[in-house]
Amino acid sequence: MRRDLIDLLACPICKGDLIIESESISKEEGDEIIEGRLYCSRCKEYYPIEDGVPILLPPEMR
Amino acid sequence: MNKKKLEILLEKIEGFNGAKAYLEQYATPAPVAAELLHYANLNGDLNGTVCDLGCGAGILAIGAKILGAEEVYAIDLDVDALNVAKKNAKTYKVEIKFICAAVKDLNLKSVDTVLMNPPFGSHKDRIFLDKSFEMANVIYSMHNGVTEEFIRNYVVDRCKDFEVKRIKFPIKRTFPFHKKDVREIGVNLYRFQV
Numbered sequence: 001m002r003r004d005l006i007d008l009l010a011c012p013i014c015k016g017d018l019i020i021e022s023e024s025i026s027k028e029e030g031d032e033i034i035e036g037r038l039y040c041s042r043c044k045e046y047y048p049i050e051d052g053v054p055i056l057l058p059p060e061m062r
Numbered sequence: 063m064n065k066k067k068l069e070i071l072l073e074k075i076e077g078f079n080g081a082k083a084y085l086e087q088y089a090t091p092a093p094v095a096a097e098l099l100h101y102a103n104l105n106g107d108l109n110g111t112v113c114d115l116g117c118g119a120g121i122l123a124i125g126a127k128i129l130g131a132e133e134v135y136a137i138d139l140d141v142d143a144l145n146v147a148k149k150n151a152k153t154y155k156v157e158i159k160f161i162c163a164a165v166k167d168l169n170l171k172s173v174d175t176v177l178m179n180p181p182f183g184s185h186k187d188r189i190f191l192d193k194s195f196e197m198a199n200v201i202y203s204m205h206n207g208v209t210e211e212f213i214r215n216y217v218v219d220r221c222k223d224f225e226v227k228r229i230k231f232p233i234k235r236t237f238p239f240h241k242k243d244v245r246e247i248g249v250n251l252y253r254f255q256v
Contacts, residue, residue, distance in 0.1 A: 001159065001160075001161075002159070005159055005161075007162070007171070008135075008170055008171050009169075009170070010169035010170070010171075011169070012163060012164065012167035012168070013167075015169045036116065037167075050141075051145075051148075052160070053141075053144055053148070053160045053161065053162050054161055054162065055141070055162040055163075056161060056162060056163040056167070057162060057163065057164060057167075058164075058167065058169070060228070061139075061164060
């Protein structure tokens with residue numbers, strides 16, 4: 001996912017903002033994050049970015 | 063691009079094996095996708111940001127981008143479907159932003175136009191309608207022809223205006239419980255103005 005996509009995304013549980021967890025990024029191509037994680041500070045929940053796609057599924061649906 | 067050309071172009075979209083019956087993954091046939099996309103394009107609804115809700119193999123998203131949409135988001139619950147859609151986007155050399163999410167939990171900030179072929183069964187299309195009305199001003203969607211009255215009643219207080227086109231939707235044998243190779247059902251193509 002491109003970094004600016006974060007502005008459009010929200011936590012599927014609380015609808016709050018998500019942040020890109022910088023230290024989790026293990027693969028990037030240009031401004032595209034290929035592998036990493038998003039984080040919701042309110043829910044203390046992580047959402048993976050796998051093969052460039054943010055997976056915004058609550059934990060029980062993954 | 064005219065409708066026939068678009069249809070021929072979209073015929074090359076790769077479908078995917080292992081469609082899941084519980085998710086009602088019925089591929090949108092190229093002629094149906096071309097019909098919807100052409101209709102939206104004629105109304106000038108494919109210029110801005112477009113979102114394909116429940117994108118499956120990505121045919122509507124890819125078509126929208128080919129027709130000049132500025133940004134296209136494609137959303138699906140199923141990672142396997144998204145992987146096929148990503149491959150298709152690569153083949154067509156178009157940039158689509160893919161997001162894996164359940165439509166009911168989606169909280170994407172607003173887009174201009176939603177395009178969708180939602181599941182028809184057990185009124186699951188209501189979840190898609192509710193969400194699309196939340197996020198866009200214009201929605202193109204298809205629903206089983208037999209539910210026309212239900213859809214009318216459902217949307218009447220929720221949108222300013224709507225149009226309906228009645229089309230034929232060929233369903234190819236997808237699941238073991240299908241008895242025929244191809245079965246045609248009546249499908250309504252709607253344009254909702256929120």
